[in-house]
Amino acid sequence: MRIAVIQFPGTNCEHETLVAVKECGMEGEIFRWNRPEQELCEFDGYVIPGGFSYQDRVRAGVIASKEPVMATLREEAANGKPIIGICNGFQILVESGILPFGDGVRLALAQNVMIRGGEIVRRGYYCAWTMLRHDAEEKRCSGSYILRRGEILSIPIAHAEGNLVSADKRVIERLIDDGQVVFRYCSERGEIINEFPVNVNGSTENIAGICNPEGNVLGMMPHPERAFFAWQLPWKHPRVQGYGPGRIIFESMRRYIEERRL
């Protein structure tokens, strides 16, 4: 089982992401953006890690989304292979139109706006540990394949543009109706409160991660690779069987690939 961790100029989370992939028993390598894209087809799954690809020129993720490797990833996604986009990787998937419906750019990850009591209390970059509620059904999505609906994970975010918005209200409705909303920012007890700090970046419906209609492509703003080992967690946060909760995302990917092969 081989996973490609895609590296664009400006990507900065590829090494820890590769560690997470390998720790879950998968083989993997960092795949530089200008390698021949045909070589990508040989992999069983893909992770687009976080960073500032092409310096966020124009808009976060735009330039990378136009690279030839992304056209190949679109084809591999259509073949049902799993893709997980984390942070900037999520932004790239949205800019390439692979998320949410595979038919063009329907969403934006806008600048964070922290709102409490109807007032903007802060804007822009924010790095903090957040609580996520898994809102999809079990086995709905490759990256949360082994999570049950309603499970809560603590995973950190670090971004300036993670505020998911759409000009078309129906896009959000469709995401919710079709069970494409995978993760939402929640309180420690799992409540969805549309106020900072629970809604950490102003995202519509507290959405932190979504999948495509088929469920094999996941995009999420929080960084599971940073919550992989127990020692990475702040002292207060609960461990999951000696590991961090972020491990479940990569473990899910492996299980998804295994079951798809059967």
Added chain:
Amino acid sequence: MKVIGLADGELESSLRKAGIGMSVSEARSIASILGRDPTLSELFCYDAMWSEHCSYKSSRAVLREFLPTEGPNVVLGPVEDSGIVSIDDEWCVVISHESHNHPSQILPNEGAATGIGGIVRDVNCMGARVVATADPLRFGDPYGREASRVRWVAEGVVDGIWQYGNALGVPVIAGDVVFSRCFDYNCLVNVVAIGVVRRDEIIRSRAPPGSGERNYDVILVGKPTDSSGFGGVVFASDTLREEEEEANRGAVQIPDPFLKNVLFKANEDLFRLVREEGVEIGFKDLGGGGLTCASSEMGAAGGYGMEIDLDMLHVAGEFPPEVLCIAETQERFLIIAPAELRERILRIYNEDWDLPNVYEGARASVIGRMTTHDRYIVRHRGEEVVNVPIKHLTGGIRYERAWRPRIRNLLEPDVRMPEDLNKVMLDLLSSPNIASREHIYRYYDTEVQGNTVIRPGEADAGLLAPIRGKDFGIALSVDSNPFYGRISPYWGGATAVAEAMRNVAAIGATPSTLTDCLNFGNPEKPEAFWEFRESVRGLADAAKNLWLKGYPDQPVPIVSGNVSFYNESPEGAVDPSPVIACVGIMKDISKAITMSLKDAGDGVYLLGPRFDELGGSEYYRVIWGVTGANVPVVRFPLERSMIYMVIDAIDREILRAAHDISNGGMAITAAEMCMLSDHGISIDISDLGDMRPDRLLFSESSGFIVEVVDGAEQEFASIARSYNLNPVRLGRVSTGGIEIERKGKMIVRLDPEDARDAWSSGLREAMR
């Protein structure tokens, strides 16, 4: 340019007209060594290399006299861009510490960003992976006469740090912020970077042996050279004057974290190539003094000469030769490598990492070659524009500066006992110098690279686990208190070392090395030079007397540092600010602890007797508006025992929380341990002697407050006995608020929410 035969006045005015900062006598000495009039390019090269920033011409004698730079763990002392100490037989920590004060005052965002950009290059060029930075910041009074400017600077600096560091992908794991009126016109922006490298994979910043005989290539990599930062080091070596602000902006460099990110990855491939080939190369970043500084220092360090052809540089436009020589264009590195690797090196940068397409004009170019003669030669359009003895250029000059004590006539004030200690507590908790740093550190990516174990805000030091499969961690903290330095530069230096070491000990790590970034006024003024000298003496005494744990009588070595003079405006100099960073080694990261109280019922103990030492304290300053005179001193054997005891107790897993006593004294230290905890604290200070309660609670004498695991009191006491210490049991971790009792009377009772509100709003309000 004519030097010989000109009268002093004429020479002075012709130097200034050309934009050269050196003195008349310096210009004359150059002409006499060359035996002719120097060219304009030569004068600019010397001006940069002999600037205070590059040559340490005022400071070197003092640093040599006092600083301990050797120790059993030192792999490389302060001779190149970074210092290196060993962690174990295999791995080493690389550390560098710099200031970027003047540029940050003029252009806060770019100035601070360039500071990070420069320091991470210093660490990377030793062959290391850069794993963390720390940012000690000093700003003016956010409520004073220059409030809006101070806030503009503070906000811009924080923006510059996060915009650069986050994009590069290096986490911020430590730092501190102090606001004081003395920084109104001259902020301090220091930055520390650490990296990790295998001992046998260290790359040196010098021309390797044989490189002259075999005419190695000199290869310049990175951004195309432009005129940005032209004269930067000269600007950094002068006093800031408002009327020159426009001109000074041109001396600030323009950094680019995106290009740096790509360069770092390409550099990794370069390091791999030379490892596989078993070839030694020279590798150095281009910082202050630009191409001339990096190339001539590498050549001189190897004992060779070199020839550089400016026509082979990749450039961003047409520039005169002196600009190409000393402009401080960011994101560049210099490689000295044998010709047989040339094609493969160029391919790494120009094809694999595709620099020309990733960033306009960026690439790797062969620009010259090493020679066995002793000259530094630069050609431009076929003409020799520089031809000087290389060691004369890099050797700089030395000044013996005069010093004279600064007399301040500070007295201990006669303050009355406050009626309401609760209010005093809340006022101190919301002081911008004590309040939560969350407003700032949420801008920093503290998690990138996935190595972070303890992050800003959780403890007195940050902790990283940078090597998968290894149990060890690297702790980092920074410290310096300008209010102490104002009263006594000596104790300001000594306490900065002691506190930085206490900070890493408080999480369980053993202090391993120190760096110093020495921020002072104009060294040509005897009072400022005295402050510098006293501070260096103080910090050196502390490093020598606090000992490397396990090696009695051996100092904690100071392996890297930086001197920043001229932190002075017409309003005066900044208070003496020797900023210290301490690296600690944690043998097993699973044993590290934070400062938050963890279990109700655990005992709370005080380590460190209280003395009447409120000079420079937050209590005097915030509550009474006075400075005082009784500055905290470091009692070396006591300090050492306390630090060792805390490390041992954490190693034996009998402490659940520890916090060092500093700003605000023991009462604020105790309160801070509740801020991020679900617990409160209930303590009784009746057994601490007869000092007046306010003095007892707010004196900043050094020490720790620790939470001892319930049932481990005996073991704790026996460790204390072994160090001849007498910890005092203060009380216990509670489920309620913050309560302090004395002789049967409750003198402080704070609701945790009120305390938290005060503490969490103080910095946000100050930076709004």
